[in-house]
Amino acid sequence: MESFTIELTVSNSCGVLNRITGIYAKGKHNIDALTVRPCSDPALSVMQIVSRGDETVQRMMVRQLRKLFDVKTAVLANDTTL
Amino acid sequence: MKRSGASIVIEALCRNGVDTVFGYPGGAVLPIYDELYKNAHRIHHVLCAHEQNAAHAADGYARVTGRPGTVIATSGPGATNLVTGIANAYLDSVPLVAITGNVAVPLLGRDSFQEVDITSITRGIVKHNFSVGDVRELSGILDAAFRIALSGRPGPVLVDIPKSVQNDLCSEDEYTEQRLFSAPLPEPDLEEACRLIADSKRPLIYSGGGVVAAGASAELRALAKQIGAPVMFSMMGLTALPADEPLNLGMCGMHGTRSSAELFSECDLLIALGVRFSDRAAGNTVQYKEGKKIIHVDIDHAEINKNVTADVEVQGDVRKVLELLLQKLPRITRPEWEQRCAEAKKLDIHPREERLTPFSLLKTVAGYCTPDTVIATDVGQHQMWTMQYFPFQKNRTLLTSGGLGTMGFGMGAAIGGCIASGRKRTVLFTGDGSFGMSLQELATAVSQNLPLLIVIFNNGVLGMVRQWQTMFYEKHFSHTTLNRKTDFAALAKAFGAQGKKITSLAQLERALYAPAPDVPTVLDCQLDMDEFVLPMIPPGGSVKDLITRKG
Numbered sequence: 276m277e278s279f280t281i282e283l284t285v286s287n288s289c290g291v292l293n294r295i296t297g298i299y300a301k302g303k304h305n306i307d308a309l310t311v312r313p314c315s316d317p318a319l320s321v322m323q324i325v326s327r328g329d330e331t332v333q334r335m336m337v338r339q340l341r342k343l344f345d346v347k348t349a350v351l352a353n354d355t356t357l
Numbered sequence: 358m359k360r361s362g363a364s365i366v367i368e369a370l371c372r373n374g375v376d377t378v379f380g381y382p383g384g385a386v387l388p389i390y391d392e393l394y395k396n397a398h399r400i401h402h403v404l405c406a407h408e409q410n411a412a413h414a415a416d417g418y419a420r421v422t423g424r425p426g427t428v429i430a431t432s433g434p435g436a437t438n439l440v441t442g443i444a445n446a447y448l449d450s451v452p453l454v455a456i457t458g459n460v461a462v463p464l465l466g467r468d469s470f471q472e473v474d475i476t477s478i479t480r481g482i483v484k485h486n487f488s489v490g491d492v493r494e495l496s497g498i499l500d501a502a503f504r505i506a507l508s509g510r511p512g513p514v515l516v517d518i519p520k521s522v523q524n525d526l527c528s529e530d531e532y533t534e535q536r537l538f539s540a541p542l543p544e545p546d547l548e549e550a551c552r553l554i555a556d557s558k559r560p561l562i563y564s565g566g567g568v569v570a571a572g573a574s575a576e577l578r579a580l581a582k583q584i585g586a587p588v589m590f591s592m593m594g595l596t597a598l599p600a601d602e603p604l605n606l607g608m609c610g611m612h613g614t615r616s617s618a619e620l621f622s623e624c625d626l627l628i629a630l631g632v633r634f635s636d637r638a639a640g641n642t643v644q645y646k647e648g649k650k651i652i653h654v655d656i657d658h659a660e661i662n663k664n665v666t667a668d669v670e671v672q673g674d675v676r677k678v679l680e681l682l683l684q685k686l687p688r689i690t691r692p693e694w695e696q697r698c699a700e701a702k703k704l705d706i707h708p709r710e711e712r713l714t715p716f717s718l719l720k721t722v723a724g725y726c727t728p729d730t731v732i733a734t735d736v737g738q739h740q741m742w743t744m745q746y747f748p749f750q751k752n753r754t755l756l757t758s759g760g761l762g763t764m765g766f767g768m769g770a771a772i773g774g775c776i777a778s779g780r781k782r783t784v785l786f787t788g789d790g791s792f793g794m795s796l797q798e799l800a801t802a803v804s805q806n807l808p809l810l811i812v813i814f815n816n817g818v819l820g821m822v823r824q825w826q827t828m829f830y831e832k833h834f835s836h837t838t839l840n841r842k843t844d845f846a847a848l849a850k851a852f853g854a855q856g857k858k859i860t861s862l863a864q865l866e867r868a869l870y871a872p873a874p875d876v877p878t879v880l881d882c883q884l885d886m887d888e889f890v891l892p893m894i895p896p897g898g899s900v901k902d903l904i905t906r907k908g
Contacts, residue, residue, distance in 0.1 A: 286536065286537075286538070289488075290476060290477070290480075290488065293477060293480060294480055297480050297481050301481060318536065331662065331666075334662065335659065335662070335663060338658050338659035339659045341540060341658070341659075342657070342658075342659055343485075344485045344505065344537040344538060344539060345537075345538070346538060347538045
């Protein structure tokens with residue numbers, strides 16, 4: 276299955292990672308790699324999440340992540356390696 | 358002036374238009390309940406018998422009013438008891454604000470008495486939730502909770518407030534704003550949708566809960582007429598057109614009408630409005646698209662292309678999209694297709710029944726209702742029969758658990774719905790199984806003097822599961838024969854309500870038209886245990902697999 280990376284800018288607060296991984300877990304999508312780092316704005320963090328799935332899954336994940344009120348942006352990265 | 362967190366809660370509720378809350382007190386919400394005591398003239402608190410039903414009551418209240426329902430529960434078991442109610446609201450996109458108390462901030466994370474991490478527990482079943490760590494955040498969080506519950510696609514929001522935050526003092530100039538992200542809706546591009554509609558020979562509208570939530574019945578009817586398209590409904594959308602409209606095909610899906618199944622298989626364009634192609638409504642989603650194109654309109658971008666791939670996707674408020682379509686499209690007549698619709702609708706005509714049957718029962722009770730009567734249901738066969746036979750006339754008169762299918766939803770929903778309707782006569786259709794899950798709320802209905810009419814479809818079995826066991830499990834009636842000796846009429850009286858056992862249609866008529874007492878009335882209607890809900894498309898099937906007769 277195709278590996279894909281989603282890059283997110285999210286609120287830097289407790290429970291946010293749980294909310295995001297919940298979206299993956301709900302559809303039984305394993306997270307193969309995950310990074311979280313601070314951002315120039317201390318209220319935000321930047322995340323990269325690597326998972327596997329076809330185009331339908333990729334699109335669905337991005338759209339579901341964008342619905343979260345802690346997620347400022349969520350985009351599919353072309354580069355599938357971290 | 359400094360206010361306590363508990364006082365901030367009351368101010369936020371009033372500011373957000375809340376005049377009724379449902380709930381149950383406990384240790385971790387004592388400060389909030391003290392403020393409710395002092396503010397009884399501003400907020401009516403309805404004490405339920407169980408938090409789950411309080412959540413269903415807030416849900417029913419929201420479905421009738423279109424405004425967020427509010428429920429309050431204490432920490433620990435109070436909070437976990439809300440979970441089913443919150444999930445129910447989530448699956449049906451009902452605006453709900455649930456407020457829970459929690460242990461004081463220094464005690465959090467230490468497995469203190471009645472402590473659970475309710476924000477983690479509910480994360481998968483809320484639109485958003487908040488754990489308030491500082492009293493300065495509280496006001497902004499509550500405003501955000503009401504805004505989120507109602508905006509876009511509605512849904513439940515939980516706010517967990519530790520007891521110490523309820524007691525902490527804070528002045529208005531210290532309040533902080535919540536920083537939340539949500540993308541604005543794009544301007545809908547309808548060029549392609551208009552082209553498909555104009556090119557179609559046999560368009561069919563599939564309308565759902567989104568149309569009800571948007572209050573877009575008039576626009577839906579106008580579009581159906583303008584383009585000569587019949588309309589079939591998901592269960593959540595059923596009330597958007599009066600049952601007797603010529604273009605109304607009724608409910609589609611597993612227990613939908615024959616006309617909807619047949620016209621669905623014949624249409625060349627499906628215009629899906631505020632629906633999510635749930636498996637119960639759509640059946641086999643692989644064969645679903647055969648021979649047709651699909652336009653999918655939804656306010657929630659994540660619903661489009663989730664279960665069924667659309668040819669044209671339109672993200673937007675369905676009412677606005679319908680208004681634009683009405684402007685852009687010419688009047689299109691399709692006499693042959695409309696003729697076919699009228700012909701197919703004849704398949705749905707049900708013969709009169711003189712005995713007490715699900716059909717005759719529903720028709721008789723319907724005769725006693727007005728177009729505004731709020732109808733609640735529980736879950737199971739009686740629910741499907743209500744969808745099939747009850748002639749709904751208006752939006753916001755049907756309270757039923759669609760997505761979650763929660764047995765026990767009905768009592769709470771009927772209580773909330775009745776209060777929301779201005780305490781008018783409200784009907785609950787329930788089964789002996791479902792009613793058994795929440796009948797303690799008779800106590801609430803009695804203490805609130807609510808004129809509920811509770812109609813029990815009593816067949817002594819868990820009928821829907823029995824039907825599946827009959828059809829798919831060689832009549833192995835595993836644990837679906839209740840073998841209970843409950844006397845529901847006597848039980849009703851024990852709670853201070855009225856009750857009557859009904860064995861014939863004549864008895865039912867007499868009971869319905871007897872002067873209505875100002876107390877809840879339970880009608881325990883005796884029905885055959887082997888009545889089936891038909892027609893039925895078996896799970897994963899399509900119109901070719903439609904079962905119309907027993908055996």
